[in-house]
Amino acid sequence: MKKLLLFVIPAFVFWSNTLHAQTALEFDGVDDYVNAGNNFALTSYTKEVWIKWDGITGQNNAVSGDLSNPHAFWAFGNRMRAGHGSPFSTVIDPVELVVDEWIHFAVSYDGNTGEMVLYKNGEEIQRDDEEPGFVLSQVYFAAFPVEDDLNIFGGSMDDVRIWDNVRTADEVRDNYDACLNGSENGLVAFYDFEDGAGSDTAADLTGNGNDGTLIDMDVDDAWVEGINCGEDPVELDPIEITRFYPNPTRNKVHLRLNASYDRLQVRVYNRYGFLVRRKNVHGPKDKVSARLKRLRRGYYYVMVINRDTWDYDYVRVYKRGRH
Ligand SMILES: [Ca+2]
Numbered sequence: 001m002k003k004l005l006l007f008v009i010p011a012f013v014f015w016s017n018t019l020h021a022q023t024a025l026e027f028d029g030v031d032d033y034v035n036a037g038n039n040f041a042l043t044s045y046t047k048e049v050w051i052k053w054d055g056i057t058g059q060n061n062a063v064s065g066d067l068s069n070p071h072a073f074w075a076f077g078n079r080m081r082a083g084h085g086s087p088f089s090t091v092i093d094p095v096e097l098v099v100d101e102w103i104h105f106a107v108s109y110d111g112n113t114g115e116m117v118l119y120k121n122g123e124e125i126q127r128d129d130e131e132p133g134f135v136l137s138q139v140y141f142a143a144f145p146v147e148d149d150l151n152i153f154g155g156s157m158d159d160v161r162i163w164d165n166v167r168t169a170d171e172v173r174d175n176y177d178a179c180l181n182g183s184e185n186g187l188v189a190f191y192d193f194e195d196g197a198g199s200d201t202a203a204d205l206t207g208n209g210n211d212g213t214l215i216d217m218d219v220d221d222a223w224v225e226g227i228n229c230g231e232d233p234v235e236l237d238p239i240e241i242t243r244f245y246p247n248p249t250r251n252k253v254h255l256r257l258n259a260s261y262d263r264l265q266v267r268v269y270n271r272y273g274f275l276v277r278r279k280n281v282h283g284p285k286d287k288v289s290a291r292l293k294r295l296r297r298g299y300y301y302v303m304v305i306n307r308d309t310w311d312y313d314y315v316r317v318y319k320r321g322r323h
């Protein structure tokens with residue numbers, strides 16, 4: 001039905017902003033960063049992050065501290081690396097970073113042995129010894145602030161996790177692309193970046209209060225499409241309304257869909273773009289209906305949304321009668 005409805009009223013632009021996949025934060029590579037505070041006191045730790053690097057040269061800090069609490073998890077010289085104190089390059093990815101691709105990195109540090117291990121997409125890629133005895137306290141995303149220099153990261157970041165222990169290789173591999181809920185044992189800060197457009201905060205979902213504050217970022221544009229945690233993304237056909245009837249109608253319109261869907265939402269918008277009806281439908285269902293009873297005569301847009309993918313289709317229906 002979409003092909004028949006190439007005209008779009010301005011209000012539909014607003015609608016599309018409210019329908020999104022999982023989100024991430026995009027950093028402009030100039031001065032954007034997040035301050036996650038200094039309430040950490042970790043003598044052993046594991047940091048995890050998904051990054052999509054946009055290729056800018058420079059220091060590209062992902063999850064780091066600052067000069068007073070120097071630890072760095074960063075992409076310098078086109079290679080992801082980690083360390084603390086100096087040198088900061090205790091472990092280095094032997095392979096150069098690819099631009100514009102989501103990659104997961106994790107680094108663990110054992111404060112008792114000094115051992116540091118770097119993982120890429122769940123697999124160990126390097127390990128080395130660091131001097132034992134570091135305490136991680138301050139955390140920034142996308143920056144390592146020193147005087148007049150932020151050592152900024154350019155690109156997107158998603159699903160930052162900070163643990164107060166040494167995650168094992170099995171734990172990293174089994175969970176790097178899983179969805180966490182924040183209550184996992186040892187997780188001291190967790191940011192899934194689902195806060196959404198307009199938010200100047202990246203909430204810490206652990207309940208430990210390590211919320212991140214967006215600094216010098218455009219809170220409307222910085223929230224972009226992120227990784228989809230959980231199962232491998234299944235390629236689903238876009239939802240489509242294949243038939244709707246009756247039209248015009250007095251009471252109800254029935255909509256047939258191109259496939260069965262588990263979680264649907266039906267919305268009715270008036271011709272000014274205002275939402276006048278909304279209901280969730282639990283499936284699997286390949287047909288739904290929308291009530292137009294008690295609405296004024298005129299044109300309405302009936303939208304069906306697949307709540308698993310936020311994909312949608314809509315049709316225009318004429319409501320006849322006085323009510
Ligand atoms: Ca996310």
Ligand SMILES: [Ca+2]
Binds near residue numbers: 030031218
């Ligand atoms: Ca900025």
